[in-house]
Amino acid sequence: MDHNLRLRQVQAAIAERRLHAFLVSYLPNIRYLCGFTGSAGVLVITARDKVLLTDGRYTEQAKQEVKGAKVKIVKKAALAAAAEWLKKHASLRRVGFESAHMTVAERAQLAKLIGRSASLVAAPPIVEPLRMIKDAEEIASIRAACQLGVQLFSKLTGKLRPGISESAVAGELEFAARQAGVDQMAFPTIIAAGERSALPHGRASSAPIPAEGFVVCDFGVILAGYCSDMTRTVYVGRPQSDARSAYEAVREAQQAALNAVKPGGTAAEVDHAARKLLYNRKLGEFFTHSTGHGLGLEIHEAPKIAAAQKEVLRPGMVITIEPGVYLPGKWGVRIEDTVVVTETGCEILTACPKDLLTL
Amino acid sequence: MDHNLRLRQVQAAIAERRLHAFLVSYLPNIRYLCGFTGSAGVLVITARDKVLLTDGRYTEQAKQEVKGAKVKIVKKAALAAAAEWLKKHASLRRVGFESAHMTVAERAQLAKLIGRSASLVAAPPIVEPLRMIKDAEEIASIRAACQLGVQLFSKLTGKLRPGISESAVAGELEFAARQAGVDQMAFPTIIAAGERSALPHGRASSAPIPAEGFVVCDFGVILAGYCSDMTRTVYVGRPQSDARSAYEAVREAQQAALNAVKPGGTAAEVDHAARKLLYNRKLGEFFTHSTGHGLGLEIHEAPKIAAAQKEVLRPGMVITIEPGVYLPGKWGVRIEDTVVVTETGCEILTACPKDLLTL
DSSP: OOHHHHHHHHHHHHHHTTOSEEEEOOHHHHHHHHOOOOSSOEEEEESSOEEEEEEGGGHHHHHHHOOSSEEEEESSOHHHHHHHHHHHSTTOOEEEEETTTSBHHHHHHHHHHHGGGOEEEEEOOSHHHHHHSOOHHHHHHHHHHHHHHHHHHHHHHHHOOTTSBHHHHHHHHHHHHHHTTOSEESSOOEEEEGGGGGSTTOBOOSOBOOSSEEEEEEEOEEETTEEOOEEEEEEESOOOHHHHHHHHHHHHHHHHHHHHOOTTSBHHHHHHHHHHHHHHTTOGGGOOSOSEEEOSSSSSEEEEESTTOOOBOOTTOEEEEOOEEEETTTEEEEOBEEEEEOSSSEEESSOOOOSOOBO | OOHHHHHHHHHHHHHHTTOSEEEEOOHHHHHHHHOOOOSSOEEEEESSOEEEEEEGGGHHHHHHHOOSSEEEEESSOHHHHHHHHHHHSTTOOEEEEETTTSBHHHHHHHHHHHGGGOEEEEEOOSHHHHHHSOOHHHHHHHHHHHHHHHHHHHHHHHHOOTTSBHHHHHHHHHHHHHHTTOSEESSOOEEEEGGGGGSTTOBOOSOBOOSSEEEEEEEOEEETTEEOOEEEEEEESOOOHHHHHHHHHHHHHHHHHHHHOOTTOBHHHHHHHHHHHHHHTTOGGGOOSOSEEEOSSSSSEEEEESTTOOOBOOTTOEEEEOOEEEETTTEEEEOBEEEEEOSSSEEESSOOOOSOOBO
């Protein structure tokens, strides 16, 4: 991770916006820029200085983690400490803040503390556009997380059987993840069986896996800070032809979207490719969410892969492609891969069979 | 959970502030008020209406979960849908929003969408003061989560031995939690051994448990939506007298703080009780964080138990009491209980021995 390069890029962006200082208050952005993983802090960036303000809980941790910035341990809340720091540097008149992350109350508090010594400027996302394009090291990290995800999925299918609870299946998966060095799951594991498979965000519950039906398995790990995300839908029992053909439609829609991922194309085009196929199969109205999202340090980051998203895809973007169809009260199917945009198209990082697995 | 009562309390609060409508955008507040657990939505409350706006991913889930409010499934982002809803209700001129949660960018977007049809009013926390006082059902839920935490701790100590990684210990704990019906841990499990115990937020890592030293074990579960939180510090090997006396000091500081928890007392007084004892033992400078925090639907909620916090304690508040001392590069000790404020003092919900356990 070249933290110095990232910080220089932010310095260039703030110079371009004629800001004298920029307050980074969003923790994933702080981590991206200087490596700090604590739960409280503000990173102040000026043309001359890069200072992470955090509290005494993180003295040791900040010393170990922070690269490219000075660490200042403060007694006050980090935002109040940032205001104080700014007041001591009176030449910094135009101070940008992350308007997509700072709350209205925080902004008001900051303005009060700074007083007339500087003016606050609501800055658009400055760090997120950098984070959207992953460097080689980041792609390697996400690849490792995804490969582990694939290994875990094969263990998971060994545990899936009628009668065992969704939660127990999730527990086995998460235990195996821990044993493989995972700090934390990327989001609450979804194991949604039978009728519950029609809930796109159906967290694993105490409901038992039924004797017959789809089971949507959607999970991700965080390995060395980077997320994976994948979904496979399996069938317990023998699927009827309508279930089988819906599965095939989702699979084809997913492939159509994957085919549409290439540099120069837009996020909306990728979404449209999946949606069009499902409309042609009379399943479009049951595809009730967008096609995907970026991921990296966070499970959801830019770009969104959805209708009306004009973001142009570029090599190094890492996104999910995850169409699904959901028939309320009956069943649902979703198939999801994490992919990296390459010079010519995309590479699937969650390489794992997609033929309908029946158990 | 009496969602109707909670919604009526919010309606009373907004009438008092002469607001015609109040937008609840913070998900834990939405859950508290109407039961919805999805990851996207806005709850609009007026004197007449209570409407949850969410998207198609949550059609089924909202139907199952939401109490006391109508559900409207929308195609747009929930905040944009809320703006549209408000424009259709032109008599609602003063619209409050949660200033502690809405970002500056969201507020700007909302203002643009609403145009001149209404004015936005930055409201102080309205739902949080309600959430701070738990009702009997909530206390029962937190009690159940805490009791499970205590059971899990006794399993954990059976797994702790030199050579096993911190992460493997955490994995065993979390697996047992899943088997007991836990949806999710309340925060990344902290198993911090040897020198790492000096990191107050030392998440379980791949580091092995050393042959000798303190191990800080800080973890919580979420059971039926409510959090538990407890910390015990054990010793692997035979503690020297300095380690033993530091442990005893923390234990006494924790007891002093527990003794200070009573209705009518302030959060600052509780913090002071722990801090004073540690200063008297020449350990005050190593107590680098505040004494505790409220918890409930979230692992950190009001009130803060810290210096300068004038919040008066009231029956039904659920808080943690967790002093600690951390000697960088050497070791750390923390002891934490979750307690409920009663009519006369407090009741410990994480009842579990606090004598120094040596393994």
